[in-house]
Amino acid sequence: MAEKMILVGGGLAGSLMSIYLAKRGYEVHLYERRDDMRQGNYVGGRSINLALSTRGITALEKVGLVEDILKISIPMFGRIMHSPEGALQYQAYGRDDQAIYSVSRGELNIRLLQLADAYPNIHMYFNHRCTHMDLDNNKATFQNENGEEVIVEGDVFLATDGAFSALRDAMIRNPRHDFSQNYESHGYKELEIVPSATGDFRMEEKALHIWPRSSFMMIALPNPGGNFTCTLFLPYEGEVSFEHLNTEKEIMQFFETYFKDAIPLMPNLLEDFKTNPVSHLTTMRTFPWVKNKSVLMGDAAHAIVPFYGQGMNCSFEDCVVLDKCIEEFSGDWDVILDAYQKSRKPNADAIADLALQNFIEMRDLVGLPEFLNKKRIEKMLVDQYPGLYRTQYERVTFSNDGYRDALLAGDKNDRFLNYIISEGLESRIEEKEFMQEKLQEWFA
Numbered sequence: 244m245a246e247k248m249i250l251v252g253g254g255l256a257g258s259l260m261s262i263y264l265a266k267r268g269y270e271v272h273l274y275e276r277r278d279d280m281r282q283g284n285y286v287g288g289r290s291i292n293l294a295l296s297t298r299g300i301t302a303l304e305k306v307g308l309v310e311d312i313l314k315i316s317i318p319m320f321g322r323i324m325h326s327p328e329g330a331l332q333y334q335a336y337g338r339d340d341q342a343i344y345s346v347s348r349g350e351l352n353i354r355l356l357q358l359a360d361a362y363p364n365i366h367m368y369f370n371h372r373c374t375h376m377d378l379d380n381n382k383a384t385f386q387n388e389n390g391e392e393v394i395v396e397g398d399v400f401l402a403t404d405g406a407f408s409a410l411r412d413a414m415i416r417n418p419r420h421d422f423s424q425n426y427e428s429h430g431y432k433e434l435e436i437v438p439s440a441t442g443d444f445r446m447e448e449k450a451l452h453i454w455p456r457s458s459f460m461m462i463a464l465p466n467p468g469g470n471f472t473c474t475l476f477l478p479y480e481g482e483v484s485f486e487h488l489n490t491e492k493e494i495m496q497f498f499e500t501y502f503k504d505a506i507p508l509m510p511n512l513l514e515d516f517k518t519n520p521v522s523h524l525t526t527m528r529t530f531p532w533v534k535n536k537s538v539l540m541g542d543a544a545h546a547i548v549p550f551y552g553q554g555m556n557c558s559f560e561d562c563v564v565l566d567k568c569i570e571e572f573s574g575d576w577d578v579i580l581d582a583y584q585k586s587r588k589p590n591a592d593a594i595a596d597l598a599l600q601n602f603i604e605m606r607d608l609v610g611l612p613e614f615l616n617k618k619r620i621e622k623m624l625v626d627q628y629p630g631l632y633r634t635q636y637e638r639v640t641f642s643n644d645g646y647r648d649a650l651l652a653g654d655k656n657d658r659f660l661n662y663i664i665s666e667g668l669e670s671r672i673e674e675k676e677f678m679q680e681k682l683q684e685w686f687a
């Protein structure tokens with residue numbers, strides 16, 4: 244008889260992982276706290292749209308969903324920085340054909356659930372909230388919409404219940420189980436740039452827009468409806484912070500000072516600002532990810548800040564790696580789960596660090612001449628020596644290389660760029676023989 248897999252959480256990672264498991268012939272049971280979002284009652288919750296990149300695309304390719312998802316996505320080929328005076332500066336993300344894709348979280352989740360539903364060996368239970376996990380005896384307790392308790396037994400439990408995972412809560416009560424949670428001093432609020440009267444985009448749609456303001460920023464990602472979802476990242480407290488944005492006058496003055504060019508595009512600004520909550524940003528790390536036959540995946544294992552646009556991509560990659568381990572160590576779940584956690588943990592830590600670093604880059608560095616100069620030199624190197632020099636962004640976003648390798652390579656790139664600048668070698672970048680030798684010396 245097929246082994247019984249229990250997934251706790253039917254969000255992005257859970258719905259995708261259920262398909263991977265079903266394809267391997269397991270009996271899959273997916274329990275989700277919320278109502279079935281396919282019934283049209285999806286109320287958004289966390290961020291409305293997400294940037295999907297190569298790792299996520301690779302994971303979706305394996306279940307045959309890429310074409311469908313790319314059809315409902317908008318490619319963003321670069322970022323456009325908006326200065327306080329309204330001047331625009333474009334920076335390509337990679338080569339001409341390389342883009343990240345803005346996709347609706349709800350639509351993506353719905354497509355995954357629809358595909359999961361096509362597998363007869365996947366059983367889904369909505370309005371089932373996990374309230375207790377007995378890790379030693381492989382039993383989970385759920386509360387259904389009638390308030391009744393349902394106890395479920397299984398062979399393997401996969402915690403895909405997000406950053407505030409109930410299953411992880413049970414795990415970290417065990418001795419020698421590490422867990423840390425760090426909140427950022429910034430929160431975020433979602434706002435909207437609406438379409439024009441004719442339904443068109445009111446800014447360039449094939450780009451991610453950033454208003455970098457040193458200690459805070461606003462970003463905007465396009466949606467297929469012609470609107471942009473804007474996210475304002477701002478400290479909770481301090482001189483310029485959410486705590487001082489209470490009255491309509493304060494809110495408008497703040498936007499007049501920092502985001503003047505966006506005001507005419509945001510007719511619902513005041514309403515949105517007053518209605519939408521300030522949400523929190525947190526990094527959570529934990530280890531081990533496995534206890535007996537239960538395993539953590541996605542945000543339950545590694546909640547990260549959103550500044551590299553990789554939380555979902557990383558969660559999807561977890562599914563790919565676990566699937567590979569299942570194939571490699573067929574049947575032996577102790578070995579499978581251990582191999583999975585050992586492979587993923589260093590990479591999850593690395594993307595958590597990279598995401599924190601990228602916040603500083605996005606809100607502050609992208610506005611500084613020294614940083615832009617480094618980016619310009621990098622672009623010359625990438626254009627002229629594509630195989631020999633690769634940017635950190637390219638490794639993280641447009642490749643399936645380990646995040647840890649990308650982190651280390653980025654540090655080395657930075658040292659190399661400092662060397663080029665300090666030794667005055669920029670003028671020699673076009674000298675093929677000389678520069679190839681340098682690049683070999685540093686990167687071979």
Ligand SMILES: Cc1cc2nc3c(=O)[nH]c(=O)nc-3n(C[C@H](O)[C@H](O)[C@H](O)COP(=O)(O)OP(=O)(O)OC[C@H]3O[C@@H](n4cnc5c(N)ncnc54)[C@H](O)[C@@H]3O)c2cc1C
Pocket residue numbers: 251252253254255256257274275276277289290292293294295371372373374403404405406407408409431474540541542543549551552553554555556557558
């Ligand atoms: C502002 C913001 C912007 C982001 N932008 C990006 C981006 O551009 N690109 C990117 O790759 N990532 C992005 N992310 C990260 C991304 O949202 C997460 O990494 C991703 O959603 C993780 O997927 P998951 O399935 O692990 O968790 P979730 O998507 O949170 O799913 C967890 C599911 O479990 C359910 N659940 C929770 N508790 C229980 C319980 N007790 N019992 C049963 N079910 C339960 C929830 O209802 C939910 O459906 C962003 C995050 C934020 C906050």
